[in-house]
Amino acid sequence: MAATGMHGAPTVKVWMAGLLCFGAVLALSPEWKQQLLRVRVYPYIARRWEFWRLATTLLAFPTISQTLTALVLLYQLRVIERLFGTRRFVAFLFVSSIVGQVLSVAMVLAARFLSHRVFAAVNSIAGGPYAMVFACLYQFHAHVPAKQHVRVLGAVTVSDKWMTYVVAGNLAVARLPAAFVPAAAGVAASLVYSANVAGLRLWRFPEPVAEFTRRWVQPQLVPVPRRRVPALGSHAAPRPQAAAPEAVVAQLQAMFPAAAHERVAQALATTGGDVDRAVSVLLESSSDPAAPNP
Structure with a gap:
């Protein structure tokens, strides 16, 4: 979603x-x-x-x-x-x-x-x-x-x-x-x-500034999502991640032609199918200063 x-x-x-x-x-x-x-x-x-x-x-x-x-x-x-x-x-x-x-x-x-x-x-x-x-x-x-x-x-x-x-x-x-x-x-x-x-x-703000913001400022702005705790005695196996729809993968590959198909699918899987967050993950990786094409 x-x-x-x-x-x-x-x-x-x-x-x-x-x-x-x-x-x-x-x-x-x-x-x-x-x-x-x-x-x-x-x-x-x-x-x-x-x-x-x-x-x-x-x-x-x-x-x-x-x-x-x-x-x-x-x-x-x-x-x-x-x-x-x-x-x-x-x-x-x-x-x-x-x-x-x-x-x-x-x-x-x-x-x-x-x-x-x-x-x-x-x-x-x-x-x-x-x-x-x-x-x-x-x-x-x-x-x-x-x-x-x-x-x-x-x-x-x-x-x-x-x-x-x-x-x-x-x-x-x-x-x-x-x-x-x-x-x-x-x-x-x-x-x-x-x-x-x-x-x-x-360019980014220095790491101490970023760390201070993550530790003291961001928690006041971003609500912490509630984690669902399984009931005692429950032996249900963890639900596997659903495969990303091929149409969504193709759409993201059109936006990031340099990214491999597996990388795009992995970004969608790790973000729970959230397209906006997957794009953010791919964009962050492509803009890494260590990457050849920032």
Whole structure:
């Protein structure tokens, strides 16, 4: 059975809760919202060097409607954390946030030399983690295959992923032109990550940080499943694992052509037939730094 809800996505769960809490607090304090979320590359960044604004603007979206739209989008993008695994996904968010903000500033400064009209339109960067969200959106586009396609009006064929793109477009259009730069920078940052520029795709937080998180933080976010204890005196033999359906194995092999048939079947067997977790296992093994093709 495929994972439902927020199973396997504790980071997205915390992210969504943080956006909701910070959004509610800032909605009650317009002064703090103006101070923390407003970013104008010139003069705040280029002249005053207030780089802290590039970090605080990632905390929340300025309006409740944008926050709710982002929550719907992140819920649909939670599959990326399942594919990457939590440790790699956290590293991906950290890298994409830094690279995305740097590219946002670079794009605005480049616009200043190209056209004063364009510079005036994009100088104010929309508040909110646009770069991180749209970096996840690109990974969703690149790694999550469509399960089915539907013809609309007999001429246009769309996949079952179209609703995710509609929600993302709504989030970006709500703050045009201010949202264009961070959204485009997020996609560019995701491309940089996928290309493994400077080894960014292989970077992880140090092991002590990961161990601390696994030991003290993750147990508070991920409920421990109950284990069924056999009744006393029961001599029933353990139930053998069911063989994975060949159609599911073929679908995963299409996603991971370098993986052997036995490896795909084993991943499905060890995860109890959970396709999302099996994909995560295969993706983790294929992205191992020791592997020839990370």
